[in-house]
Amino acid sequence: MINSIEIYIDGACQPNPGSGGIGIYVKGYGIEESFSIPLNGTVTNNIAEYQALIFALQLIKRKYLKSEKINIFSDSNLVCMHFNDQWKCKDKKLIPLLQTAKDISLEFRKKIILSYIPREENSIADSLAKDGIKK
Template identity: 55%
Template sequence: MSNVLKVNIDGACQPNPGQGGIGAYFVINDKAESYSLPLDGIVTNNIAEYEALIFSLEKIISRNDVVDQVIVFSDSQLVCMQFNGKWKCKDDKLSLLLKKAKELKMKIDCKFQLTYIPREKNEIADELAKNAISYKIQYFLQEKKKKK
């Protein structure tokens, strides 16, 4: 029986470009962990999607799980196609993020797969990413009130 780590990721921003957040949902052996993190500054949706991939790769490396395979699911066709070499990346900022993601992937010592899934199959990661944006905006508004 193979040991598989499954990770659903999503990046979001509001508006586009705007405040960004990422979500990642890890499942291994029926145990789940979720992450919802705001991004610094103003980002585009594509940058947020790449940041979600980079975060998940860094987390996979740091977890030291003993697994035979890692499958990452993303609803970003752009990220999946560029990462898997099917589409060229022509944007300078995205190219840097793609390079970083590929470098991190090389540190994963098992079979690795990044797979595109439709948005409706990625609801948990989507909610985590949106919650990160909401949290960031609420925090900003609270800080603004304190300064008055």
């Protein structure tokens, strides 16, 4: 059984709105993997951040459900506050993305912890997200 994993997520676009990418970095208990994925169409930075969260939740569902503890870290305060029900999401483009993330998380027996971290502590996922834009 995998004891604990940490998943660092980031979304980016260039310009804003523009081409987007997401970066996911997973580490913990002998695991280390990363994902750099381009997003289709024109996106905003907030949409890219939500897409990163959704990808991470889908990844947990596919690979890491047996983990005892799962922590997701994001440098998007907006996404963290929405997901943790501390701010109401009013943006009509973000509401369906938040709902998708919430719906996926409800499938897990254990609570997923999404925490805000400063940008400088999320440099790997940030770099992966920027690489995703270039793909």
